Amino acid sequence: MKTLLVTGATAGFGAAIVERFVTGGWRAIATGRRQDRLDALADRLGRDRVHTACFDIRDADAMAAALDAVPAPFRDLDLLVNNAGLALGTAPAQACDLAQWRQMIDTNVTALVTITHRLLPVLIERRGAIVNIGSIAGVYPYAGGNVYGATKAFVEQFSLNLRSDLHGTGVRVSVIEPGLAETEFTLVRNGGDQAASNALYAGAQPITAADVAESTWWIANLPPHLNINRLEVMPVSQSLAGLQIHRE
Numbered sequence: 001m002k003t004l005l006v007t008g009a010t011a012g013f014g015a016a017i018v019e020r021f022v023t024g025g026w027r028a029i030a031t032g033r034r035q036d037r038l039d040a041l042a043d044r045l046g047r048d049r050v051h052t053a054c055f056d057i058r059d060a061d062a063m064a065a066a067l068d069a070v071p072a073p074f075r076d077l078d079l080l081v082n083n084a085g086l087a088l089g090t091a092p093a094q095a096c097d098l099a100q101w102r103q104m105i106d107t108n109v110t111a112l113v114t115i116t117h118r119l120l121p122v123l124i125e126r127r128g129a130i131v132n133i134g135s136i137a138g139v140y141p142y143a144g145g146n147v148y149g150a151t152k153a154f155v156e157q158f159s160l161n162l163r164s165d166l167h168g169t170g171v172r173v174s175v176i177e178p179g180l181a182e183t184e185f186t187l188v189r190n191g192g193d194q195a196a197s198n199a200l201y202a203g204a205q206p207i208t209a210a211d212v213a214e215s216t217w218w219i220a221n222l223p224p225h226l227n228i229n230r231l232e233v234m235p236v237s238q239s240l241a242g243l244q245i246h247r248e
């Protein structure tokens with residue numbers, strides 16, 4: 001039986017990815033800050049198949065302690081899904097709160113590289129795989145994307161650079177870059193404003209968490225000689241629009 005670790009498994013993509021892989025025959029380590037959500041997932045899918053590890057991914061010591069405590073059957077990791085992340089705010093840079101910028105960098109960048117660094121030895125030993133969750137925000141700039149988009153650009157380039165460094169090891173590295181997807185993402189981004197979240201997704205038929213889980217499953221289960229470098233996915237309702245011009 002194969003094993004994956006999914007960061008940010010208490011909601012959205014992460015919870016759906018754990019469910020997709022466990023129902024597909026894998027065992028999972030599910031992480032996040034909300035123990036009640038992790039417990040609900042593990043109780044539903046089976047404690048023998050889901051190990052929960054509750055920690056703030058920005059806390060490197062807590063992360064290390066939680067990973068050291070992973071029980072034997074879950075230690076042989078075949079896949080790391082770096083999913084935990086967030087956007088905070090949509091204001092222009094000049095009106096942003098520096099603490100929110102730092103939280104995005106600490107979570108989306110620093111924590112992601114820290115857990116990757118920690119788990120690379122076992123992933124190399126097992127010729128495993130890494131799937132990082134980037135975003136179209138890391139590829140296409142938009143007003144209010146500022147630091148969030150920059151963190152996701154980091155995720156893309158880190159993924160591609162990891163591939164270069166892992167050349168010859170058999171370890172596969174992919175970055176999935178979703179567009180508009182309905183999860184708790186917008187609720188978090190807007191400080192808990194459910195109406196704003198509902199308004200963004202209304203009538204748009206956005207990507208679902210299950211869609212991202214299915215893409216992750218597909219990438220992970222391709223024949224071992226194939227590597228998906230980048231997978232950019234948007235809902236049909238979303239497309240690219242042009243540049244802006246300010247006139248005096």
Ligand code: NDP
Pocket residue numbers: 007008009010011012013014031032033034037055056057058083084085086087107133134135136177178179180181182183184185186188
């Ligand atoms: P959700 O808000 O639904 O889920 C985010 C997950 O990240 C939660 O499980 C949350 O767990 C976890 N997380 C956030 N901060 C921390 C932290 N400090 N420590 C541990 N876990 C943390 O959003 P999504 O499922 O949409 O987001 C998942 C990923 O997908 C993110 O990286 C996001 O940037 C990216 N993405 C989302 C898109 C979208 O439109 N929804 C599109 C493109 C990319 P908890 O709060 O319990 O700690």
Ligand code: 8X3
Pocket residue numbers: 134135136137145178179180181
């Ligand atoms: C989330 C997608 O376009 O809201 O990463 O930034 S977007």
